[in-house]
Every structure is written in C-alpha cells, then in structure tokens.
Amino acid sequence: MILPHGVVQTPAFMPVGTAGSVKAVPQHMLEALDAQIILGNTYHLYLRPGHELVRKMGGLHRFMSWPRPILTDSGGFQVFSLNGLRNITEAGVRFRSHLDGSTHFFSPEHSMEVQFALGADIAMAFDECTEYPADYGRARQSLELTLRWAKRSRDHFATLSSQREGAQSLFGIIQGGIYSDLRRESAERLIELDFPGYALGGLSVGEPRALTREIIQATLPLLPKDKPRYVMGVGYPEEIVEYAALGVDMMDCVLPTRAARHGLLFTSGGRLNIKNQRYSEDQSPIDPECSCMVCQRYSRAYLRHLQAAREPLAATLNTLHNLAFYLDTMRSVRDAISTGNLPGLLDRTRARGGQPEAG
RNA sequence: GCACAGGUGGCCGAGCGGUUAAUGGCAGCAGACUGUAAAUCUGCCGCUCCUUGCGAGCUACGGAGGUUCGAAUCCUCCCCUGUGCA
Numbered sequence: 001m002i003l004p005h006g007v008v009q010t011p012a013f014m015p016v017g018t019a020g021s022v023k024a025v026p027q028h029m030l031e032a033l034d035a036q037i038i039l040g041n042t043y044h045l046y047l048r049p050g051h052e053l054v055r056k057m058g059g060l061h062r063f064m065s066w067p068r069p070i071l072t073d074s075g076g077f078q079v080f081s082l083n084g085l086r087n088i089t090e091a092g093v094r095f096r097s098h099l100d101g102s103t104h105f106f107s108p109e110h111s112m113e114v115q116f117a118l119g120a121d122i123a124m125a126f127d128e129c130t131e132y133p134a135d136y137g138r139a140r141q142s143l144e145l146t147l148r149w150a151k152r153s154r155d156h157f158a159t160l161s162s163q164r165e166g167a168q169s170l171f172g173i174i175q176g177g178i179y180s181d182l183r184r185e186s187a188e189r190l191i192e193l194d195f196p197g198y199a200l201g202g203l204s205v206g207e208p209r210a211l212t213r214e215i216i217q218a219t220l221p222l223l224p225k226d227k228p229r230y231v232m233g234v235g236y237p238e239e240i241v242e243y244a245a246l247g248v249d250m251m252d253c254v255l256p257t258r259a260a261r262h263g264l265l266f267t268s269g270g271r272l273n274i275k276n277q278r279y280s281e282d283q284s285p286i287d288p289e290c291s292c293m294v295c296q297r298y299s300r301a302y303l304r305h306l307q308a309a310r311e312p313l314a315a316t317l318n319t320l321h322n323l324a325f326y327l328d329t330m331r332s333v334r335d336a337i338s339t340g341n342l343p344g345l346l347d348r349t350r351a352r353g354g355q356p357e358a359g
Numbered sequence: 360g361c362a363c364a365g366g367u368g369g370c371c372g373a374g375c376g377g378u379u380a381a382u383g384g385c386a387g388c389a390g391a392c393u394g395u396a397a398a399u400c401u402g403c404c405g406c407u408c409c410u411u412g413c414g415a416g417c418u419a420c421g422g423a424g425g426u427u428c429g430a431a432u433c434c435u436c437c438c439c440u441g442u443g444c445a
Contacts, residue, residue, distance in 0.1 A: 024398075073394050209393095
C-alpha cells in the first residue's frame, strides 16, 4: 500500500497513538521497531491541542515528528465509548468533553474538516460504532445512519480535497452488528459510494470472539480485492494472525500498548503478567524467542521491579516489547504469505493461542 | 521528676460501650484489559478448619487487673513513645 508518507506492507498492524503519541514510546523508537503506520484520533486532537493548532504546526506528521503514514480515526468510536457524554442525532453527535465537560458538536462534515487539518494519509468516515448487544432493528438503524454519514463524509471530503492540494484518502466503515445480512447490505451500499478502502467497524465491542471471526469471514469476500480492507480495533496476537489469514490488510488495537502499561506482556509462549511474584528473581528475558531490544537487554526480574515501583520506564519497555511482538507477528505473517507457509504459521499460532501463561 | 499528648492488624491511621476481625490509605497477592475518558479498573488481604457459607472455631486494638449482660472504647496500676517545663 503506497501512501503519501511512505509504503505500508500489508497485512499491517497499526499501533494506536490517540493523542499524538503512542503512549510511552517516542517516535524514533517506533521507527526503530519498524512501525510503518500509526493511528491518531480526531476527537482527542480536536479537543487538545486543537486541530487548527496542529494545522498551524504543519500538520500532524510534522507536529509529532512522525514522517511515516498516519491514519486518523474519525471520532466515530467516541460516539460509542463516550456513552453518557453524548447525544446522537441525524445531524451529528453532541459530546461533552471528557477533559472539562464542555459541549462540542461533531458532524460528518466537521470530522472531515478536523481530519483534513490533521493531514493524515488516511482519514476515516464518521460512523456510529454499533454497540453489542444490538437487536436487528437497532443494528439496521445504526447501519443506515452510518451510511448516510458515510455519504456526507465522502462528499465533504471531496469538496475539501478540491479546494486544496491533498493526497489524503478517506475510508468507509461498514456496520451491521452481528447480522451477516446487514453486514452484507452495509458493505454493498458502501461500495457504491466508492471509497479507496473499507473498514469493518463495530467489532470487538463485547461480542463472543467466534462471532467476530464469523462476521469478518462473511464480510471480507464482499469487498474489492484491490482496495485495503481494514478491521478496526482488533485484537489479540492469535486473532490478528487469524484475521490476516482471512485477508484483512490492516488492523489496529490499543491492546498491546494498554496491556503493556498494565504489566501484561505478549510472548511466543502466551501471556505473561510481569507483576507476578514468580518473576521477582527471574533473570530470563520476557520472551527468549523475541529479538526485540527489550528482550536483548533486560530481565523479567528488572521489569517486574520497574512495574511494581511504577517507574515510567516500565511502561516504555513493556510497550516496546509488546509492539515489537505484534509487529514481528505481522512480519512473519507477511513472510508466510509470500512463501506460501501461512497454514503452518496458523497452526502454530493456534496451538499457543490457548496457553494463558508463558514459561 | 512534673505536665500534657499518645500507644489499634506489615506500615500509616479511623473508631471512643453493642450489626467490630475492627472505616480509609499504603504495601502485598491475583485477575481484567480488543477503532484509548485506562501508567486504569476489579477482587483478596489475622490464623486454622471444612459441607467454601453473608460457615465454624481461635487469636487480636501496649501489659495486668477491674466495672458491665457486653470493652479497642469506661476505671486503676504498670510499661513505653513524643512534646514542654524542671
């Protein structure tokens, strides 16, 4: 995938950097990890420092000194997660800021304005992330709203693009809850709007994992093969391998970064909670099979100490490892695809998937 | 020596006659985390036993006595700590 700020090899995992930062990890280290694209958030950057300020600073890439591709989420997920602080109408969403309680209005048009100011390589249509559980009628209503918003997003994005030089692209988002026929309808009608890429939204919002997979499996084949297919907000290491094998090109998830800050590390042997007493005198690296800079240098005992002492370095080192693990995982998926060994990789991943703890 | 103020579970610190194994906080132990309101949240946290239950027994609020149906809470003496005065 060739974007204005560089090439992204797919399938790709995108670290989440909501507020202009992949929490705890500086940009130059992200580059060292070979992260090829990161995600930023419209809602958060709009609130602070403000999209106009970011524009003034030369756009998000320049502002945060990240020369590689960026995708910005539209704020649609906040429609979902700020439940209680927002009110949805046809026109858009009225939010209460989680920072100071002030009221703000987001419409598809406004989201496009903000994303245009931020200047990410890929912008996302403003959608309503359907909650789980949602009954059929509710899922349909949500899907319809998202489609109308998708059209408005596309149209306004086109207007903005025509007024100013811009190589940004805008992806559409499929909703439809857990209903395959609604997903199909959402996909087909979205494709009519002709986006350069398509995303599956509204997944990993509490539904059983088998259902997530089912929806992806059912919906992906409906999407154009020559355009990026993005599943938003997934997943665990085993899941991203599974989904990549199904043909997903892009995924993002806060899990590796958030879990790292909470002491949960992903390894080739399964999950490892570095806070556990059992690691207090363990001189081995997080993951003996991992070649990341953290595993090359630091012991579990030391990392456990940092975590217990709430040293900020714990967040940094843990996040570096988890991201390295995720990015390595995607790299090995890409390698397996190119050498035709994907089935073998899948088997190995499944075999270790159920393992709760690393040795 | 005198005068105040205190001595509570690993630590700090509430409670000042009865739903008190004893509020909180910290520390400790474990769990959760999926387009980030998350460096957050949840549970456990005196000991023993079991039919793991708003279960049973035991031990506990400096020490020893006492008052009371009932005391961490009231009284007496003793020990210790802090501050002030000698």
